Amino acid sequence: MIVHSRMEAALSDYSEDYLRRLQEAIQRFENAFEAWMETQQESDHLSSRGLFPTVWTKDGQDVSAVRRLELDVAETAGLAARAVAVTGAYIAVAGLGVIDPIANWSLMSSPKAPLAPRDIRMTAANVKGRLEAMLIDARASVDSSLPSFAPAQFHAVIWSAAASHWTTHQYRVAVREAAEGLTVHWKTKLERNDVDDTVFWQQTLSPGPPVSGKPKLTWPGSTEDKTVKSMRGGLEPLAKALNALATGLNLTVRNVTTHTRDELAEQQAMERLAAYSFLAHLLDQCIIERFDEEFPL
Secondary structure (H helix, E strand, O other): OOOOOOOOOOOOOOOHHHHHHHHHHHHHHHHHHHHHHOOEEEOOHHHHOOOOOOEEEOOOOOHHHHHHHHHHHHHHHHHHHHHHHHHOOOEEEOOOEEEOOOOOHHHHHOOOOOOOHHHHHHHHHHHHHHHHHHHHHHHHOOOOOOOOOOHHHOOHHHHHHHHHHHOOOOHHHHHHHHHHHHHHHHHHHHOOOOOOHHHHHHHHOOOOOOEOOEOEEEOOOOOOOOOOEOOOOOOOEHHHHHHHHHHHHHHHHHHHHHHOOOOOOHHHHHHHHHHHHHHHHHHHOOEEEOOOOOOOO
């Protein structure tokens, strides 16, 4: 049996009072959202065929009243968005990546709307459930003078994949999902679903120019710059170390958590998520280089 003390609890940075305030913020958002939706014609992605908004104002509505309700939703969304960051209840949207549906609720009214009312409602419900789980942990925690920090501050791609499993103490699964989530994120972005994960990282971060169908991620800057090349000028550029980091994590973390059923302690899982979060931030700084079909090398 694993005992989760405050010394070990990664989510203990959030007090009961703070989590309750987040719950209240989500509830206020839901109330404002549903009041506004009373003035809107509701659709979904299937009905809109991916070309039209998923909400639009009903005929006969008072324009001024609708605008006031919209402002209420915008204000409460600003408060509720923090709860999405804390719980990791982001969703992946094709073409946009990982986003916060509550902060981006207004996208429903745009052409080719990437969100539908169901996405907003499901996210709000998901956030409430995760906050309740975090409150249970907070109530069970004990005082400690040791510092702690929250995994919700990890890279959004990492935490959004891990959050639902982390809050139920499924640490091995949380790490596995985070590892796979980062690979899926970049495979989708580079359109490379034709290769296994480890090979993907080896090819994507390898030296040399991109070839047809195989974009590259390259570290920015001059190779003579010490932020690009190792501090010891005679060593390989940092890009090679980034390749080793990505493939090494895939082999030592992702593969182990996927192909074994050995549970991880919270501290072990935290260390692995932190490593993936660091990698994710480094990858965000890289430049995508694609093969030019018109002017091949």
